[in-house]
Amino acid sequence: MTDSPSSSTLPLRRIAIAGASGRMGHMLIEAVREAQDCRLAGALDIAGSPGIGSDAAAFLGFTSGVPIVSDLRTGLQDAQVLIDFTRPEGTLAHLAVCRELGVQAVIGTTGFSEAQKAEIAAAAKDIAIMMAPNMSVGVNVTFKLLEMAAKALSTGYDIEIIEAHHRHKVDAPSGTALKMGEVIAGALGRDLKDCAVYAREGITGERDPSTIGFSAIRGGDIVGDHTVLFAGTGERIEITHKSASRATYAQGSLRAVRFLAERTTGLYDMFDVLGLR
Known part of the structure; x- marks a missing residue:
């Protein structure tokens, strides 16, 4: 059972997934597909990935109509929020385009340096970002x-x-x-x-x-x-x-997506999402 409210309680959230060909990407795509209040709007992966050009939900035996692309602006053009569990350098490149396009970000990437964290904090002055090392x-x-x-x-x-x-x-x-x-x-x-x-x-x-x-x-x-x-x-x-499963990270990410729906700027974490402050 997914942890999502009915589509009548929250507006539809259009979500792009970074690293769409990977294990976590697949888990996120499946969670988005099952959530009544979310829709897959973009799928990103690095150039040269074997998944480029294929339907993002093909691994589920389902056609989403969303191809996996490497061009960031193409992948983000219809999205309201990006979920990113990739690598620090990739996440920062994605975030720069999110900031330009006004796309929110849910970041589960780890391994950032202090200088990279400062870059993320700076981006949060223009868009809403939820960043946590673990979304569970x-x-x-x-x-x-x-x-x-x-x-x-x-x-x-x-x-x-x-x-x-x-x-x-x-x-x-x-x-x-x-x-x-x-x-x-x-x-x-x-x-x-x-x-x-x-x-x-x-x-x-x-x-x-x-x-x-x-x-x-x-x-x-x-x-x-x-x-x-x-x-x-x-x-x-x-x-x-x-x-026992990455599904917990995916469901936590969707809770973060819903939390950001009412925010325009700022840097948040899962304590904010869960009311644990």
Whole structure:
């Protein structure tokens, strides 16, 4: 069952999908097709992709009338909002055209540098953007639980974040793991840049209790597992989220699309979408 209201409760949203030939692109296209209040209006992929020129919904055995194209203006000309789960450089190129055309953006891409994040914030002065490292409703509720746990366990507990993803993921730690670290550090009044530890090897000495450790596992087809360990004396608390399907990311993205329907400018995240502020 899809998480979408009937077409009578919200206006139809015309959506373009970046990376339309990929696994996440397929999941998004399927979710848009099933949502009564959404319509596929554009499909983008890089030049040279084998999907270029084909119908975006052909993998479903369905004809949408929307071809996959590499030209950004062609792919975005009929869209109100772009959903983008690609790579940082590609997302920024897409965003520049969105800004020019007045197309909103839902960004699930991870791995942005601070300078690239600043570019996105600048674009949000002209269009509405929802950006989050993980669109899953469950993951974002987990962020809130971590904020609460960090405040309650602020002393006497060592904090470690362990994440696992499929062999094709190109960035580490995952954007979700980093967001978990940022949420925890913020709750503790720290800056993640100053307290994160990303690698341990050899004789490292005793653990600094003020640090937040990260471990990344890559293998197989793991969609995404994240565990935060609060290890104290005589006990440990583990808060875990496991994704079994990318469908959760797609449904979260559509919730973001609906949230942006009433916004014209600004940079938002899933806490805004879900009312978790």
